[in-house]
Amino acid sequence: MTNYDKKYDANDKYSLRGRVFQKLREDILSGKYKEHEELKEVAIGEELGVSRTPVREAFRQLELEGLIRIVPNKGAYVTGITAKDVKDIYMIRSLLEGLCARLATEKISKEQMEEMEENIYLADFHEEKGHFDQIAELDNRFHDILYEACDSKLLEHTLKDFHRYVLRVRQKTLATNTRGRASNDEHRQIMEAIKAGDTALAEKLANQHMINAYDNMVKNGLKEIYGENTGETETAKAD
């Protein structure tokens, strides 16, 4: 939750535990393991060529990240994510992204500002070309820059948690071309407010950005398809 040092993160990619953790998280977020699917220690271990020990430790971490649920003496199950969860996350994120934008306005470095401008420029380019994967990638990156710029490890970590969590929605909702452009336009406005040093505006725009993103999801049938495992693999803008 706090005091994170990139070099020694729990996601330590050099230990077996860390690799198992990352692999499983990836596979859950990408939809390889479906909701409510049971994860068996030996099966995962054999698949990755490791013993149960690192797998078990990875499970404990995944549980605290909310990706799986461990029932004592029974098993580990991929957690479901409900429409209400998504709604709650966006309510929370709306406030916290606003706070983050406000702080970032005062703390952002020159390099971060430049990367943010470049990000928006590139997103425009890929938008015209219809490169949806790159757009999604840049969208994620925009928010990560913002998180890093707020100069609060705690807020950064909290927001990254929520952001990562909501990425699962991409497995559930369809891509909508229009949102890509709208989202990037909102990013640009936020960036300009930050550049202009207008804390209040930056906060307000970031608040609204989340509300818009959520509204877009609802419009695109979040509620209808939720919890049904449509097997849909198309990516959506999850912001």
Add this chain to the structure above:
Amino acid sequence: MTNYDKKYDANDKYSLRGRVFQKLREDILSGKYKEHEELKEVAIGEELGVSRTPVREAFRQLELEGLIRIVPNKGAYVTGITAKDVKDIYMIRSLLEGLCARLATEKISKEQMEEMEENIYLADFHEEKGHFDQIAELDNRFHDILYEACDSKLLEHTLKDFHRYVLRVRQKTLATNTRGRASNDEHRQIMEAIKAGDTALAEKLANQHMINAYDNMVKNGLKEIYGENTGETETAKAD
């Protein structure tokens, strides 16, 4: 992070791992293990009469809760909590407690409402008697009621995380008699706003409650004594 079911929480108190986890968390929060102290797997294991396995798993959880930091192949260290961490937490909590109060206004059950009123009544009583431990206990409970009443597992879990985390401050700051009464008065106002169904007021009051709590900490020398391990054991109102 979500979908928590009390019965099968990670804090599972029947497994050794769960007990070790709770014990260590308690000991860190209570100050038995000081900041930057190294926790050795065998030592902890022997002390609690268990092997390294459950200790290691507990460590992984404690790390994700931010209470310790694990350096690969080196050791586990109790994380420090800086004055800036505390400031950040209160900024975040100010927003989220506000959101929570707003949601609770619409979702609170009759039983929760009654417990909240009783809580305030009892706090008044203990305030007059000077029962500081009970006041602190009731203060914590007030917030827990609020968290449970907002009808959002995610928000509840997030707020409880932050709340628990900030309890460590009690090891660092002195008790102030005046804040106890002021805090309870604020609780009463929040409760009355919720009871009256005034969402906007409830949110605003909860926002301000956090700001006041933080200001009080700063006044009482949070910055000065922070990170110095004063060995002070007196409890403070951490709200």
Add this chain to the structure above:
DNA sequence: GCAGGGTATATTGTATACAATTATACGAGA
């Protein structure tokens, strides 16, 4: 045929053994 119980099996929980890594102590050489 069905309900209840018990045994077999699968799976997780814990302990221990072994490997890899890091820290420490000590001595040789400059």
Add this chain to the structure above:
DNA sequence: TCTCGTATAATTGTATACAATATACCCTGC
């Protein structure tokens, strides 16, 4: 005396063995 390197000890990382628990199936009795 200082520095570097090597050997040794301490500690964590991983694998495996064993224990406890839950599940499934079959068998028995009605």
